[in-house]
Amino acid sequence: MRILMLGNSLTSAQDMPDILAELTGAEVVCHTRGGARLSEHLNPNTRLGARTQAALAKEQWDYVVLQEMSHGPITAPGSFFASVERLCRQIRENGAIPVLYATWAYQKGGARLSAKGWDYGGMARNLSAAYRRAAEENRALLADVGRRFYQLPGTQDLYAADGVHPSGQGARIAAETIAAAIQRHKEDPS
Secondary structure (H helix, E strand, C coil): CEEEEEECHHHHHHHHHHHHHHHHCCEEEEEECCCCCHHHHHCCCCHHHHHHHHHHHHCCCCEEEECCCCCHHHHCHHHHHHHHHHHHHHHHHCCCEEEEEECCCCCCCCHHHHHHCCCHHHHHHHHHHHHHHHHHHCCCEEEEHHHHHHHCCCHHHHECCCCCCECHHHHHHHHHHHHHHHHHHHHCCC
């Protein structure tokens, strides 16, 4: 099995792709750049976009995981939904299954959340709703990592010191959630 992960530092942090490879037994290839949006993966005029477009056109994948910039689904929903739609179409043309890696709200009480003037519950609900809608509209698998974060006790331990990226434990939960979505699909592809 081959998995391509498209995203940014929320995908590559704490060696999460390696954890996913360990959990699934798959070859996991990661195309990321800190702060990248999914729209960059569509742009062949950027280094990241050219690499992603070539991988989708010339290589075979079983699953392609999509992760938008941390607040992109909320602050740039038009770009988010359009990028997911275009990437899902390319992924299906490649013969692969798209998986949306739904990320989490910034850490409750953290400086980043405060700087944006957002509340934790609102950011969490809005992110989850956007990813769920995008998954439904594009018949993509949903790995709702954010929802998993919110369900666990000790959520604060899931964040790195910056209150945005995952800690080692958070990265493991992200990989486990993505692996579970893929496993469910393998068991029941309908």
